[in-house]
Amino acid sequence: MGVPAFFRWLSRKYPSIIVHCLEEKAKECNGFKIPVDTSKPNPNEVEFDNLYLDMNGIIHPCTHPEDKPAPKNEDEMMVAIFEYIDRLFNIVRPRRVLYMAIDGVAPRAKMNQQRSRRFRASKEGAELTEEKSKMREEVIQRGGYLPPEEIKERFDSNCITPGTEFMDNLAKCLRYYIADRLTNDPGWHNITVFLSDASVPGEGEHKIMDFIRRQRAQPNHDPNTHHCLCGADADLIMLGLATHEANFTIIREEFKPNKPRPCALCGQMGHEIKDCQGLAREKQGEHDEFADTVPVSEQEFIFIRLAVLREYLEKELTMTSLPFPFDFERSVDDWVFMCFFVGNDFLPHLPSLEIREGAIDRLVGIYKDVVHKTGGYLTENGFVNLERVELIMQAVGVAEDNIFKKRKDDDVRPHNKCCLLSTRRRGGLNMTVIDLVCPSSQSPAGGSDDVDSRGVKRKAEDSDSEPEPEDNVRLWEDGWKQRYYKTKFDVDATDDEFRKKVVQSYVEGLCWVLRYYYQGCASWKWYFPFHYAPFASDFKDIKGMFSDFEKGTKPFKPLEQLMGVFPAASGNFLPQIWRALMTDPESSIIDFYPDDFAIDLNGKKYAWQGVALLPFVDERRLRAALADVYPDLSPEEVRRNSLGSDVIFVGKSHPLCDFIRELYRAESHEVLIFLYELCHGIQGILNLDEDPILPDKIKFKDPQYDDGFVFKAVVLPGAKIPNKVLKPGDWERSNRGPWRPQLGFNPNLMKIPPNPSVYLVGFLHLMLLSGIV
Incomplete structure (x- = not known):
């Protein structure tokens, strides 16, 4: 959700919603790695039924990480994605369902934001390349040393958009990954895996929610299903609450502020690109002249317990x-x-x-x-x-x-207290009192004003020392x-x-x-x-301003969305004839692709918080322009431009496996109702896949609603509300000072971890008040 500070605010106000995830690590024996047996009980002392992965929150940090060296090629990116999923599976250990959802074509309301992000990303990438080239020349002229410049194409993260070859390759790789884990990992043997790739319309988190809502509406749905959803966006908290499921947990990376990052020019730590002096890197060893000095620490995960948030909200509301x-x-x-x-x-x-x-x-x-x-x-x-x-x-x-x-x-x-405490800390009195008096300096469990949606610290160009534009x-x-x-x-x-x-x-x-x-x-x-x-x-007399939305509207096709959200610099991901519409001065839609655009800070401090003043895409003009180039698509491009369905995978030991094999043997392409007895009460529509990797893979559609169906936002009958965990002091504590996540999921572990420096400061404060010192 477009609220950078929302999670920070939420975790401060309702601190007990967060606990640290306990993660069992693989062991080594005689040089061999022994993987974790995920079929064993969850070390977090809770058993989850369903795990849902909002995959774009995994794809981005695995393909272009900010705190460690980037993968060298697409193969390494895919391996990084697989390893990330393995970690999450190990922590959560779902027993029924694993649902992977990649962002497909989005509603037009979302495409405007996607367009803004992708134009910004292209602009920032070009500016960084220009800055690096300029700084490299200056450093070398001063006699500084810089390692040889790597000749490699910059990874354009805009390719993480439906319709590109990258997303098509990712879907294929994930199918083989799923098949491998179902065959070789004992923790996967009896779960049902759903893959909703980028060909399926809808944002990842909303495809997940649609799956939950539709299953929840079925007569055989288990009202005590324990859901776990992975993702860092704040709107997942809202979406989880909106399901009114009694047991809903969110897992996300724990953000740690002010993590050191290497200089983008020389790769060394301790300075930014604008301060680079081109000093030779110290040897790390005899054969390690340019060893990587970037400190890479494995990111930890936290649980956000919506059942506890509901307790807080009950007190609040x-x-x-x-x-x-x-x-x-x-x-x-x-x-x-x-x-x-x-x-x-x-x-x-x-x-x-x-x-x-x-x-x-x-x-x-x-x-x-x-x-x-x-x-x-x-x-x-x-x-x-x-x-x-x-x-x-x-x-x-x-x-x-x-x-x-x-x-x-x-x-x-003037923030006198903050300045004073910062000075004292620089003078050597390094105490956590700075957190107590100036909590805005860092976040207790994630989220920061100066970080992006993945927790990456913003560039330092937009610093306090820079003159702010006039606010008219x-x-x-x-x-x-x-x-x-x-x-x-x-x-x-x-x-x-x-x-x-x-x-x-x-x-x-x-x-x-x-x-x-x-x-x-x-x-x-x-x-x-x-x-x-x-x-x-x-907002006056708004009662009659809205009646209903137009019925029967349909999503864009993938390549059409690419034309709607991509800048011309990312046109290489589009068919040759189509990209000409972005650059040809005679194009009827050339105004959709400005070479540069203004960013209105709109009262904010940083450019990333401002408003990108891009022209809105006129759908009718876009479709009219594309009508002339559609005949030029190759068969492969036509396939990538089509809309797909969710795919279901099961292992050989799954009760549904024999049923699916029989469908393929009979070559029955008729649509069948999914038998809930074979799959934990899940219902839906099955259809054979045209290109199955294994015979135990098949297309899946959720049960279809009647036109008049309305999702009921209530707790289902038979749902057992989790035992309350808040203690009398927890509500008062929610409005005091910083907080650190607890260890483990055990609801009995509700005390704030001891911090000796905090106790010392509190003790000194009491002595001052009492006149002892």
Whole structure:
């Protein structure tokens, strides 16, 4: 989700949701590596049924890591991905299902964000190459030493997009990987493996959620299934809550701030590229003149326990003296909805709501008052009550002027305590008191203002020492609304019709996003057609602004999406004739592919936080241009441009294996209903695969809904709610100081790990207060 600080805020406020993962390591005997037996009980003292992998969060760090040497070629990338999956499987040890979901073609609402990211990545890559070349020349002219420049093509991470040859190769490699593990790993023998590759439409996490929702709606679904979802995006927490499954856990890498990184020019540690002096690297050994000095430490994992988060939210959201019965499940859905206002992948956040300024707590306070007044909740099963939402927006709108002024005061107020403590620490008093007084300096369990979605620290170019551009909007001064609309939209703020149009689009977006989280994609073609959000005070008379979305919309095809999200610099991943549309001055869509573009910081400090002012792609013009080049596709390109289905794999000992083999022997291509007795209650539609690697692999489709089906956002009958783990002091502790994850999954291990320096500081503080020293 587009909220860099969300997980940091969540882990501070609700610290007991996080525990460290215990991981059993492989052993060596006489030079041979003995793999871990994943069929044995989980060392984390919990048994998971289903493991879901949001694969893009695995593919990116394995193909272009920031904290260790990059793989030399595509083969090494695939091996790194396999090893990463092995680690996760070892930690979680699912007993029923492993579901791997790679991002397929996304809804248009998401494609705009993908377009922004890919244009930025291309621009940053070109700028880094230019900077390295310039710095190399300067260092050599000064007489400095640099290792010979490697002649290798820069890995373009934009290839991690549906429709490219790389993604097609990845899908093939994963099929062989799955087949190998089902055959040779005892922990895999009896599980059902699903692979939803990039040919299957939908974002990875939403394909996973759709699978869970559809299985949950079946009469034989086990309401006590224990789900574990792997991914670092904050929206996975929201999606997990939205399922209302009693046992849901998220596993993600633990982010450790300020990890050392090598200079991109000389490869040595301790400085950045702009400070490189070209000093010769010290020998590490007789035959190791240029040994790699990058310290590589294996990343650890943490569990986020949504059952514990639900405990916290129950304390937070429970209301008394209501004119109607309190429904905790409905209040959880409303909380998820309110989090959308501080940012998501589909809408820009409202100018007055910043998560670092306590926006969610402010919204919760307003929400409790509104629910008392309106006599009902904001949402129901993914559908929004706009009349009640308007009351919340108007309450925020009343405070907007004060919010902007306080933001300005906070920006200019000197942080004396932080500066003092930093000085003291540099002077040798290295105590964790800096965390206690200045918690914004680092994150307790992941997430940082200066890191990207994978936990990689941002480049230092955008540092505090650089002059900040002039802010022409000046939200803290009178007339801010007029300046905002004139600067951002180039319209007069008195143009009520335009403001109403922006608000209406935003209201549609709120309805679309909530529906996407609870019911699936309501429209593949809808998107928010502006770069900026309206003000909360602009939300007036919104009740009738939305009725429903257009029915029957379909996703783009993979190559069509590539044309919609790629810059011209990544055109090499497209067919020859198609890429000419990106570069030919006579192309009818050449304006979709600017060579350069502006980034509006929009009140932020870093360029990566700003708004990329790219033109929006006109779908009708794009399709018209592509109609002329479609006949030129080769058979292989036509195949890559087609939409696929999930594939199911089972091992020889699986109860379903013989049934699938019989289908292939009979060459029966008719669609069959999946027999739930053979596969832990899972139901769906089976069809033979045209090119099976093994005869125990087959296409799979989830059960199909009727047109009028609505997912019910409730805890299922028969679900056993996990025992509560929060102690009386845990709620108070959630608002105090930094916290470190616990070791292990044991719910009894709820105490904060001892930190002697913290105790020392506390002891000295008490002595000062008492006058002893």
